[in-house]
Amino acid sequence: xxxxxxxxxxxxxxxxxxxxxxxxxxxxxxxxxxxxxxxxxxxxxxxxxxxxxxxxxxxxxxxxxxxxxxxxxxxxxxxxxxxxxxxxxxxxxxxxxxxxxxxxxxxxxxxxxxxxxxxxxxxxxxxxxxxxxxxxxxxxxxxxxxxxxxxxxxxxxxxxxxxxxxxxxxxxxxxxxxxxxxxxxxxxxxxxxxxxxxxxxxxxxxxxxxxxxxxxxxxxxxxxxxxxxxxxxxxxxxxxxx
Numbered sequence: 001x002x003x004x005x006x007x008x009x010x011x012x013x014x015x016x017x018x019x020x021x022x023x024x025x026x027x028x029x030x031x032x033x034x035x036x037x038x039x040x041x042x043x044x045x046x047x048x049x050x051x052x053x054x055x056x057x058x059x060x061x062x063x064x065x066x067x068x069x070x071x072x073x074x075x076x077x078x079x080x081x082x083x084x085x086x087x088x089x090x091x092x093x094x095x096x097x098x099x100x101x102x103x104x105x106x107x108x109x110x111x112x113x114x115x116x117x118x119x120x121x122x123x124x125x126x127x128x129x130x131x132x133x134x135x136x137x138x139x140x141x142x143x144x145x146x147x148x149x150x151x152x153x154x155x156x157x158x159x160x161x162x163x164x165x166x167x168x169x170x171x172x173x174x175x176x177x178x179x180x181x182x183x184x185x186x187x188x189x190x191x192x193x194x195x196x197x198x199x200x201x202x203x204x205x206x207x208x209x210x211x212x213x214x215x216x217x218x219x220x221x222x223x224x225x226x227x228x229x230x231x232x233x234x235x236x237x238x239x240x241x242x
Contacts, residue, residue: 008092008093009028009051009052009093010028010051010052010056010086010092010093010094010095011025011026011027011028011092011093011094011095012024012025012026012027012028012029012030012033012083012094012095012098012117013025013026013089013094013095013096013097013098013115013117013118014026014089014090014092014094014117014118014120016117016118016119016120017119017120017121018035018036018120018121018122019035019036019115019117019120020036020120021036022034022035022036022041025117028051029046029048029051029056029058030046031044031045031046032044032045032046033046033081033098035115038071038072038074039063039071039072039074040062040063040064040065040071040074042062042063043060043061043062043079043081043100044060044061044062045060045061046058046059046060046081047059047060053086054084054086055082055083055084055086056082056083056084056095057080057081057082057083058080058081058082058083059078059079059080059081060078060079060081060100061076061077061078061079062076062077062078062079062081062100062102063075063076063077064076064077064102064105066105077102077104077105078102078103078104079100079101079102080100080101080102080103080109081098081099081100082098082099082100082109083095083097083098084097084098084099084114085097085118087118089118090118094117094118095117096116096117096118097114097115097116097117097118097123098114098115098117099113099114099115111125112124112125112126113125113126126154153224153225155221155222155224155225156222158184158185158186159182159183159184159185159221159222159225160182160183161180161181161182161183161225162180162181162183163180164180164181182216182221182225184219184221212227213227
């Protein structure tokens with residue numbers, strides 16, 4: 001990200017990408033934050049200890065989903081929330097990143113995993129090359145687009161794959177899946193999008209066109225990114241909650 005400081009009271013991100021249906025984003029020091037989705041994506045009753053500096057820190061109530069639990073069984077727990085990466089985004093002073101964690105559960109701030117609330121996507125810097133390229137791809141889109149990457153899968157240091165969503169909300173208030181993209185860094189450092197395909201029916205994973213698989217095979221993609229054009233597989237819970 002570009003941490004360009006400008007004058008003015010910063011807001012906390014914006015309603016964009018996978019957080020289009022969130023709450024509290026786009027406001028300064030909100031008392032409630034939701035990134036959309038189930039209760040584990042909420043923090044309520046936030047009391048901010050600071051606001052306006054390089055990092056803003058607050059405490060509130062989040063919902064802890066312990067090992068073996070499902071989201072519906074998450075319990076309210078004290079959470080620490082940190083807003084950081086103060087920058088200029090969409091022409092506004094903004095904290096472009098946020099993360100919360102549960103100190104009583106032994107958690108602490110993790111600089112490699114956070115929510116990019118400027119572009120609207122989760123960040124996993126253990127897969128840094130993918131994140132850099134995906135962000136560059138999104139930023140290069142015309143102003144009428146701005147797709148986001150979800151659930152990246154890294155394969156070595158030069159391959160990655162992700163589900164791509166539109167930044168626009170559907171009637172459920174969520175991003176719409178438009179297919180998969182595979183990223184590859186060639187020798188010499190040039191990034192390319194190897195292939196992508198469109199979901200014809202968003203209630204199932206449809207196998208990609210044969211050309212997609214041939215392209216991956218021809219470029220030497222690792223086996224973890226291999227595909228079969230014949231694959232058809234329903235989502236675990238039926239229609240995806242996007």
